[in-house]
Amino acid sequence: MKHLLNLLAAIALLVWGTHLVRTGILRVFGANLRQVLARSIGNRYTAALSGIGVTALLQSSTATALIVSAFVGQGLITLPLALAVMLGADIGTSLVTVVFSFDLSWLSPLLIFTGVVLFISRPATNVGRFGRVLIGLGLMLLALRLISESTGIMVRSPVVKALLASINSDLLLEITTGTVLALMSYSSLAVVLLVATLASTGIVPVEMALGLVLGANLGSGLLAVITTAKAPVEVRHVPLGNLLFKIVGVAIAAPLIGAWLKYLRPYLPGDASTVVLFHLSFNAIMGALLLGATGPIARAVLRLLPKPQQPASSRPHHLDPxxxxxxxxxxxxxxxxxxxxxxxxxxxxxxxxxxxxxxxxxxxxxxxxxxxxxxxxxxxxxxxxxxxxxxxxxxxxxxxxxxxxxxxxxxxxxxxxxxxxxxxxxxxxxxxxxxxxxxxxxxxxxxxxxxxxxxxxxxxxxxxxxxxxxxxxxxxxxxxxxxxxxxxxxxxxxxxxxxxxxxxxxxxxxxxxxxxxxxxxxxxxxxxxxxxxxxxxxxxxxxxxxxxxxxxxx
Missing domain, CATH: 1.20.58.220 (Phosphate transport system protein phou homolog 2; domain 2)
Known part of the structure; x- marks a missing residue:
């Protein structure tokens, strides 16, 4: 029981660290990030690149989805370009996952110490807010090390092995589990890092880990849809279109998991690398294949969620939630x-x-x-x-x-x-x-x-x-x-x-x-x-x- 509580606490620390980084970056660079997005969205290729860059900083494709959705709601960009940004955003969060998969635990104490000093000394300034970001990064690295240590002990438990075996028997159940985990943690990044750590310790088989990764991607798309459920229709178009991209991508990738393991796994250094590189490949290939389909997907979104008839006196709404x-x-x-x-x-x-x-x-x-x-x-x-x-x-x-x-x-x-x-x-x-x-x-x-x-x-x-x-x-x-x-x-x-x-x-x-x-x-x-x-x-x-x-x- 103690080891399970340690694992749950480490997972909670990972999610909290992700939250600190995301909110800290938004508070320091939020207005500038929006200006970068607004100015760099000239065509779908630059839109995708800007999505990669912004999401690499935010460490959350969901946060990028909310920003871009607000742009569409205010009429600043078109829906196809916004969907191109989201394809880039998914690649951006995958790149961050790859970086965190390396053993950077030695950096955790330095980041936490520096961050706390900056945050306490100048809490109401951008320097203090940047300290908050450093604290979040340090907590994420610390949490990954704690997860690895906790799972190393739990992997020997017969109960845990039996539970994972029951999930591992069904790909659809694996995808569903990954989706639920992403919704609960409000972060697909945290889920993929968790799964990669569990795979590296052997507590989760690699085959199951890849199914959970697909579910985490699907969950991040569903999370944005739920978050904007009460927003104006124009704002909800982007999350819905992004979710359609993910559904198509998961449908294509799920049958190919076996081929990925058969042909590419022998060339990869470890199970954790297999998981994060599968996550990166999934989003990169999906972006390359579907970037040209932003127009048709946008039209499908408009058919599924048509714009309401607006009176002639309607005006932009500036109070962006x-x-x-x-x-x-x-x-x-x-x-x-x-x-x-x-x-x-x-x-x-x-x-x-x-x-x-x-x-x-x-x-x-x-x-x-x-x-x-x-x-x-x-x-x-x-x-x-x-x-x-x-x-x-x-x-x-x-x-x-x-x-x-x-x-x-x-x-x-x-x-x-x-x-x-x-x-x-x-x-x-x-x-x-x-x-x-x-x-x-x-x-x-x-x-x-x-x-x-x-x-x-x-x-x-x-x-x-x-x-x-x-x-x-x-x-x-x-x-x-x-x-x-x-x-x-x-x-x-x-x-x-x-x-x-x-x-x-x-x-x-x-x-x-x-x-x-x-x-x-x-x-x-x-x-x-x-x-x-x-x-x-x-x-x-x-x-x-x-x-x-x-x-x-x-």
């Missing part, structure tokens, strides 16, 4: 969606003036419905940000996380204010057949034009973080406040002159310019985090030299 493993990239996705929220708010604000001028009830209703979109975007962005690991964020990324939350809150509140303005215009102006005076309408148009300019400047400040633009935006707040006071005074003068239109719309006019000032205050709030980070904000706006005499008099 596959980016959550790369915090810096997820922050960028949230920022893009926040800018889309601001675009909707701008549409609402632009429409307000048309409603006022034309008394358009239908447009007012459409604009009020847009506030529901603003609220939904706010909730979606907020929920997405809460799923980003704050521990993995650096100081700058953490500050950006806070800026996005603040920005979306301001946009949501602006949307609510605009909805309230529209309701007031409908009730107090349109339905009662009233109109503003020419002077009053000119004041409203002036404030509205300034508001649009300030909103666009605020979006630029949020996007670029320019301190100069943030200062300009804050200066606009004071100017807008002065204008609001001046226009309120001129309105009272018109009331004194008994202007009929001013008297009828007095309440609405005062409320409207006050609401516009409130919207401007929310827009200008975008500048505060930028100026605070730059140290350009004073601690308090109160002048102590003015307050001091009053306090002493009290």
């Amino acid at each position: 596959t980016a959550l493993g790369t915090p810096s990239l997820a922050i960028s996705c949230a920022a893009r969606e926040a800018l889309h929220q601001a675009d909707v708010v701008e549409s609402m604000l632009l429409g307000v003036l048309a409603v006022i001028k034309n008394n358009d009830l239908r447009l007012a209703e459409e604009l009020r419905k847009l506030d529901d979109t603003v609220d939904e975007l706010y909730s979606a962005i907020k929920y997405y940000l809460t799923k980003i690991s704050r521990e993995a964020l650096g100081e700058e990324e953490s500050r950006r996380w806070t800026d996005i939350i603040s920005f979306t809150i301001n946009m949501e509140q602006i949307g609510d204010t605009i909805e309230r303005i529209l309701i007031d215009i409908e009730d107090k102006k349109i339905r009662k057949g009233r109109n503003f005076s020419d002077a009053g309408m000119a004041e409203i148009c002036e404030l509205h034009a300034r508001l649009i300019d300030n909103l666009r400047l605020g979006m630029s400040v949020f996007l670029n973080g320019s301190v100069r633009d943030a200062q300009k935006l804050l200066e606009e707040k004071a100017r807008f406040r002065d204008l609001e006071h001046a226009y309120a005074s001129t309105h009272l003068e018109r009331l004194s002159g008994n202007t009929v239109q001013s008297i009828e719309t007095s309440s609405l006019h005062i409320d409207l310019i006050s609401d516009l000032k409130r919207i401007n205050s929310h827009i200008c709030s975008i500048a505060y985090p930028i100026l605070e980070s730059a140290g350009a904000l004073a601690p308090s706006r109160l002048r102590s030299e003015v307050l001091a005499p009053k306090e002493s008099a009290i």
